[in-house]
Amino acid sequence: MVPYPTLEQKKAIIENTVGVLHRFGYECPKVGVVTCVEKVNPKMPETVEAAALAEMNRNSEIFGCLVDGPISFDCAVNKEIAACKGYTSEIAGDVDVLLAPNIHVGNIMGKMLTCFAGAKMAGFVAGASCPIIMTSRGSGADEKYYSIALAAAASEDNR
Numbered sequence: 001m002v003p004y005p006t007l008e009q010k011k012a013i014i015e016n017t018v019g020v021l022h023r024f025g026y027e028c029p030k031v032g033v034v035t036c037v038e039k040v041n042p043k044m045p046e047t048v049e050a051a052a053l054a055e056m057n058r059n060s061e062i063f064g065c066l067v068d069g070p071i072s073f074d075c076a077v078n079k080e081i082a083a084c085k086g087y088t089s090e091i092a093g094d095v096d097v098l099l100a101p102n103i104h105v106g107n108i109m110g111k112m113l114t115c116f117a118g119a120k121m122a123g124f125v126a127g128a129s130c131p132i133i134m135t136s137r138g139s140g141a142d143e144k145y146y147s148i149a150l151a152a153a154a155s156e157d158n159r
Contacts, residue, residue, distance in 0.1 A: 001125060001134070003103040007049050010099060011062060014053065016127035017097050018065045020154045030091035031057075032076035033069025033099045034109075038087050040070060046101040053099075066091055073098070073109070111136075122146035124154065131155055 002009050014031055021029040033050035040051045050069030057067035068089045075082040079093025100106035113119035121143050125132040131151035135144055 001103065005102070007052055010049060010053060011056060012127065014062055014065070014067060014097070014099060017099075018062075020126045021096060022064060023154060023156070026096060029065045029096040030094060031065050031067045031097040031099055032071045032091055032095040033067060034073050034076060034105070035070035035101060036072060038070055038072050038075055038085065046070070049101070065097075068092075069099075120146060122150040124151035126154060 002013070005013060010033075018029050018031070033053050035044065035046045035050050037044070037047060040047045042048060047070040050071070053062065054067050054069050056062045057065065068091045071087070071089065071092070072085075075085060075087045075089070075092050076095045076098060077093065082089065082092035098109065100109055110121060114121050121136075121139070123134040123136070123139075123143070124147055125134050131154050133144075133147045133151050135147050139147075
């Protein structure tokens with residue numbers, strides 16, 4: 001859990017997440033580095049870091065996945081919106097991972113998806129010596145069960 005991850009920490013978050021998805025059978029996960037706009041703006045550090053992560057992917061510093069950013073949430077999850085905005089990307093409308101710029105955005109995004117869109121949530125922290133289950137205080141039994149099951153499945157010991 002990194003409230004305000006640095007560029008290097010975001011790179012590690014991507015690598016840990018991609019490692020988990022590879023264990024689940026994804027060959028080349030698509031990672032959207034989410035910001036509020038699709039263009040780099042030097043006054044918006046999140047966009048600069050998103051572009052840097054995408055560049056690291058193109059330079060094979062981050063591998064085993066496709067990374068694109070900066071990309072807005074709507075372009076990341078909806079190909080038609082991306083086309084309407086003139087945003088072209090291999091991952092637009094088809095992301096596997098949404099990397100939020102900080103814990104606040106990630107938390108709000110997750111709760112909006114569950115509360116307004118009926119998404120099911122499971123939470124765990126990858127990258128430690130073992131998965132760490134992480135749920136909200138408001139999580140029900142089903143979310144806790146999904147979190148335990150997913151963390152167990154993601155464990156390197158369960159390959």
